[in-house]
Amino acid sequence: MRTQSRRRPRALCAAAAAGTLLAPLLSGCWAGAGGTGSGGDSINVLMVNNPQMTELQKLTAAHFTKETGIKVNFTVLPENDVRDKISQDFANQAGQYDVATLSNYEIPIYARNGWLHELGSYARKDTAYDERDILKPMRESLTGDDGKLYGQPFYGESSFLMYRKDVFARKGLRMPAHPTWQQVADLAAKADGAEPGMKGICLRGLPGWGELMAPLTTVVNTFGGTWFDKNWKARLTSPGFEKATRFYVDLVRKHGESGAAQSGYAECLNNLTQGKTAMWYDATAAAGSLESAKSPVKGKIGYVPAPVERTESSGWLYTWAWGVQNASRNPDKAWKFVSWASGKGYENLVGNEIGWSNVPAGKRASTYTDPEYRKEAAAFQDVTRAAIEGARPRDPGVQPRPAPGIQFVGIPEFTDLGTKVSQEISAAIAGRQSVGTALRKSQKLADEIAKEYEGR
Template identity: 65%
Template sequence: MQKPGKKVSFLIAGAAAGALVLSGCSGAGSTGGSGDSGDDTITALMVGNPQMEDIQKLTADNFTKETGIKVRFTVLPENELRDKVTQDVANQGGQYDVATVGAYEVPIWAKNGWLHELSTQADADSGYDKADLIKPMVQSLTGEDGKMYAAPFYGESSFLMYNKEMFEAKGLTMPEHPTWAQVADFAAKLDDKSSGVAGICLRGLPGWGEMFAPLTTVVNTYGGTWFEKDWTPKVNAPEFKEAANFYVNLIKEHGESGAPQAGFTECLNTFSQGKAAMWYDATSAAGTLEDPNASKVAGKVGYAYAPVNKTEYSGWLWTWAWAMPKTTKKEDAAWKFISWATGKDYEKLVGEKLGWSRVPSGKRTSTYSIPEYKDSAKAFADITLGSIEHADPTNPGVQPRPALGVQFVGIPEFADLGTKVSQELSAAIAGSKTVDAALNDGQKLAEDVAKNYQ
């Protein structure tokens, strides 16, 4: 794998600086930075997923009560979070002491020197038990020096979720390992627009980490790839076009209403309210779906492995993790929060206070030995672990790849490339552009990226 060099590092920093100027320095919000708050307060930026909303609820009465350290949270949707954290970290803004970042960013940012390494603190923290962290998650957050640069908050792959009652009503049976052809057939049979029920929910919201998280796994299993091993771009190759056309047409014919604006959160709401028969997305969604306080389909959901075409498995590999920007002046307090948020006791706290199905799983082996969790997660725990274990970021498709990543390409330029191509494909879902035209434009963008590596 060719590693991004200094030229690429400067590119992402420059892009972030430009974004900051264009946004009118939007990073300077009312939340205040690490230098603006007292010694007993740290600032945290995090994505607005259910697991993060839970930690926001639990922090004051538990972490703050135990340590005296207050946490000032800023919560943003996924795309906005990515923009804001990149602006702050790349430009050394110093606004946040801790932030949730993903498996895509961490190795790149570690190479650029933007993050504190956490292995030293984790190894010295006798109660942390770093060895208990699931190995693929740690590997995805490890820098070239072999040190961990973020601590996994939860880990995930992807799988297919389906409404068992709807399937039973139609006399349909979901196989444990479905193909995409079978899924499309099910969607056609279960689609009931007159009742407000979509055959399937799939992300159509632009964003390299929104639409292209599921779509790139479809591309992989259809035999496509963003780049071949020698960095030859393949965005408008027949396999990529076949996969994208399949995905877009499936949404247009049997997907949710408002699909061009539907990301993870919107599909979670749609499926949990019984407004879709199937949903292909993150394994981490299962905890919310099985919570009767948050979901109308709790106890009615079935789970199957990510649909395939030419490959045996196709699930992605991801972790949302807590990282500490190099700019923080509160390293000790920041580590105390990260240690608490990603430790064994936190998972027990969530189970006891909020319900065991809501435990942020997929990061610690010990989680799967907790009797209460095993009982509450029996519908999805095994298939979640199986999906994580079979996700291969070094070989996710049918051909060798030049960079790590299942649902992304592990280079700095992919954030911009994937987002721009997703915007074109979202327009195709809306009916204002063809998929082939969108990918022909995407090929030109990919060719520009490839020049940095060929």
């Protein structure tokens, strides 16, 4: 994997214009430093609009601000929008936002570019935070090339298959303890129409490297495909990649949700919650919403490991984590927020005020020994932890990889490449072109990236 030097933001932008960095940065490159930023007793936090984050937003003033006197100004956006805004602000080191939600994809790359404040030293001094309690796969995924920690997880996740136990029982269907994708396809056909308006399965079809391409890439891995081989040769028209993509597209077109090409995580969560689908393959973090006190499907969902074909496991590894911008004017106050939001105390707060199934889990070992959490999350907590600890980000398929990542390729260019490829495949899901055409176009896009990396 290519090493990128820690250059000044202007130099970084010039490199981006030359095609060596993330394309989303281009729109913000020539804005220069600036922004109102934070100051005094306030910090600015930019975060994704997932349910766990919106709950955090509601709890912050009455607890964190009351305890510390630090006001938190939140900007909350959908996933694709928040990624673009973060990349612009952090690449410019504008300092408008002190803290942002970043994933284990961005953090090593941002750290390499000098955009993030190192957090390991804060964690070591903050004994109440208990850094060693963070699950090892999460710590490792947020560590830079220099061995330092640059992020702290808010919640961690892998992926698994969720299904309506009651519907399966009425239809006489049996979910295997460790299903294959072919078994899932067979079950989807049988569960299709089990209730009025119910489809067999929901799978993401919404364009976006973090939307459609996340679950699809795990299917590619277990079917024997890969984006790039160990020599950086693009392999999107290889038999494994093509077979997996045809399978995914055919499955969602035949037995998936209506409007699949515009359905992402949020839409599939709503479909399963509202009884519109019998199965859903997606993030383990969804279980908290499905098992919440107000969920109409609480107690009706079964959870099994991510389906496989040629690999023993296929679940992804992902965390929405907190990163502190290097240009932050308030790094100490930013750490106080991060340590509160990712700490054991916050998990207890959510458990007591909202419900233990809503706890942002998947990051701390202690969560899985807490009696209250184990009782409330009994339906999914063991499967979730096993999926996280069994994830193999450096060896997720059947062949060696040139860069880490399960549901992504850990290079800066993947945001642009993955999004463009997802648009082609989403078009195939919508019936506007064939899978073969989509992959031939995608191969050409990947070939351009491969030229930058071959021989490195």
